[in-house]
Amino acid sequence: MQSRHSVVALLVLLLGTCALGAKLEQVHIAFGDTPSAMTVMAASDAMPAAATVLYGTSATALNMNQPASDVRFFTAGNELGLQYHLVFKLQKLVPDTLYFYQVRTDTNATAVFHFVAQNDNLDHPxxxxxxxxxxxxxxxxxxxxxxxxxxxxxxxxxxxxxxxxxxxxxxxxxxxxxxxxxxxxxxxxxxxxxxxxxxxxxxxxxxxxxxxxxxxxxxxxxxxxxxxxxxxxxxxxxxxxxxxxxxxxxxxxxxxxxxxxxxxxxxxxxxxxxxxxxxxxxxxxxxxxxxxxxxxxxxxxxxxxxxxxxxxxxxxxxxxxxxxxxxxxxxxxxxxxxxxxxxxxxxxxxxxxxxxxxxxxxxxxxxxxxxxxxxxxxxxxxxxxxxxxxxxxxxxxxxxxxxxxxxxxxxxxxxxxxxxxxxxx
Missing domain, CATH: 3.60.21.10 (Metallo-dependent phosphatases)
Incomplete structure (x- = not known):
């Protein structure tokens, strides 16, 4: 398995963002509903016709995809902010494995980020x-x-x-x-x-x-x-x-x-x-x-x-x-x-x-x-x-x-x- 500590060297190659259309930003992750899940969120200023997370264990081969499970739209106290918040629920991740991922819509794509899936070893500090x-x-x-x-x-x-x-x-x-x-x-x-x-x-x-x-x-x-x-x-x-x-x-x-x-x-x-x-x-x-x-x-x-x-x-x-x-x-x-x-x-x-x-x-x-x-x-x-x-x-x-x-x-x-x-x- 590729060490999480080796990721920094790769980032120099991955920081470019494909800016093609509507904004796509504010990427963050959280633990999902099960230990083998991870939730990804991003924000856009327009309702995408399609939105997905491409992910995989190699930064150069994002060979899995997860469509958005939810698009949240809100304007209250957010009249000038990005109003579309995309939710993606990645499932069946291999524990303690390094994954690379990218959020994509029909008009834009983020940089490639990475995370380590939750470690299922109870004795892991x-x-x-x-x-x-x-x-x-x-x-x-x-x-x-x-x-x-x-x-x-x-x-x-x-x-x-x-x-x-x-x-x-x-x-x-x-x-x-x-x-x-x-x-x-x-x-x-x-x-x-x-x-x-x-x-x-x-x-x-x-x-x-x-x-x-x-x-x-x-x-x-x-x-x-x-x-x-x-x-x-x-x-x-x-x-x-x-x-x-x-x-x-x-x-x-x-x-x-x-x-x-x-x-x-x-x-x-x-x-x-x-x-x-x-x-x-x-x-x-x-x-x-x-x-x-x-x-x-x-x-x-x-x-x-x-x-x-x-x-x-x-x-x-x-x-x-x-x-x-x-x-x-x-x-x-x-x-x-x-x-x-x-x-x-x-x-x-x-x-x-x-x-x-x-x-x-x-x-x-x-x-x-x-x-x-x-x-x-x-x-x-x-x-x-x-x-x-x-x-x-x-x-x-x-x-x-x-x-x-x-x-x-x-x-x-x-x-x-x-x-x-x-x-x-």
Whole structure:
């Protein structure tokens, strides 16, 4: 099999784009409904008469094709943006195999990109880039780091924990187009798995619902809640925004409960359960957000469920700061280490670089720490992202990388030998 590390040398030959007609851009991929599937998306400014993905294991022989399974058209908050979003579902991929692909319509074609199909080896140490609250230009500190990390071939996916572009609908949708063209630099090569944030709520989440295509096991959730597997971990994406937008709170709760029941039945194979959603349960910030209060509606809606079914790690964002918590439940810290935690561990990773007001977007945490706060950023310029490794059935490793130094700001290892529902405190 051709090594994923040899791909960079080939790219010099493949960067040309066949510009023949309507625009065709914003290419990105995501894990599909099964481990042997991959979803490809692209955007156009016109309805194509035909659209397909050509793909294969050789860059010079794209001998398989997959027609579009869906063309999404939307104009709400997107009057000047590209309004046709194409979805292609590649199936029956060979695990851990390098594939090259190109999106084609009847009038245009993209450059040739590549990805590695999902590794089905449970003992493969799975690695992820993790971040939230990412817009440009302030996210310009993080963007080149994500691109460079992707080129190493080490990572299996990127996880964006809500708040995109600031905002997708700005300038009648052209900001969303510009943002997706920038993240194409890594998201066309590395599956981009998402969660919805509060900056996606406009026009009934139209940009988020139409620009992404996550696994469909959340039924009609439109990317709002769903789950997927990788290595020894089961991942669950949920919406914190249902609690603030008259959203389907009960529908999501029912999905999460059934998904967690199934995940617990499968813990011999995938012992780690990792949930990720935008707004935190707890935080040390002083901005009067939901997580700063003892009456957090997100925490009231989900904390008991996550404790009952033994969620190991909860990754959040929203606060433009980084904070790592001790294992905590019901505002009670169970211990001051990560050896066999007796409650979920939370990480707030909202420092990728937002773009609110076209200005600096880091909020130092200046107030007193909550008793559950183990580490937090208290300075400007702490832009960065996380590296998450599911090492094996018992060990999980987290690093928070500081953009300006390209070094670790923080590290954590969770050792859990007793995966499963937590015992009552």
């Amino acid at each position: 799975a690695n992820f880039l993790v971040y939230g609250d990412f817009g440009l230009p302030k996210g310009g500190f993080t963007l080149p780091r994500l691109v460079a990390e992707t080129k190493t071939g080490k990572f299996d996916a990127a996880i964006h924990v809500g708040d995109f572009a600031y905002d997708m609908f700005d300038h009648n949708g052209t900001r969303g187009d510009n943002f997706m063209n920038q993240v194409q630099q890594y998201a066309a090569y590395l599956p981009l798995m998402t969660a919805v944030g509060n900056h996606e709520t406009a026009f009934n989440f139209s940009h988020y619902r139409n620009r992404f295509a996550m696994p469909g096991n959340g039924a009609a959730s439109d990317n709002m809640y769903f789950s997927w597997d990788m290595g020894r971990a089961h991942f669950i994406a949920y919406s914190s925004e249902v609690f603030f937008t008259n959203g389907p709170v009960q529908d999501q709760y029912n999905f999460l409960k059934q998904d967690l029941i199934a995940a617990n039945a499968n813990r011999a194979e995938r012992p780690w359960i990792i949930a990720y959603g935008h707004q935190p349960f707890y935080c040390s910030n002083l901005d009067h957000d939901d997580c700063t209060t003892s009456r957090s509606v997100v925490r009231a809606g989900l904390e008991d469920l996550f404790f009952e079914y033994g969620v190991d790690l909860v990754i959040e964002a929203h606060e433009h700061s980084y904070e790592r918590l001790w294992p905590v439940y019901n505002e009670t810290v169970t211990q001051h280490d990560y050896i066999n935690p007796r409650a979920p561990v939370h990480i707030i990773a909202g420092v990728a670089g937002c773009n609110e007001g076209e200005t600096t977007c880091i909020n130092p945490i200046l107030g007193s720490k909550g008793p559950w706060s183990a580490f937090r950023t208290a300075f400007l310029g702490a832009y960065g992202y996380g590296r998450l490794e599911i090492t094996n059935s018992t060990h999980l490793h987290w690093e928070q990388v500081l953009d300006i130094t390209r070094t670790d700001l923080d590290q954590m290892v969770i050792v859990q030998e007793n995966h499963g529902p937590y015992k009552p405190l």
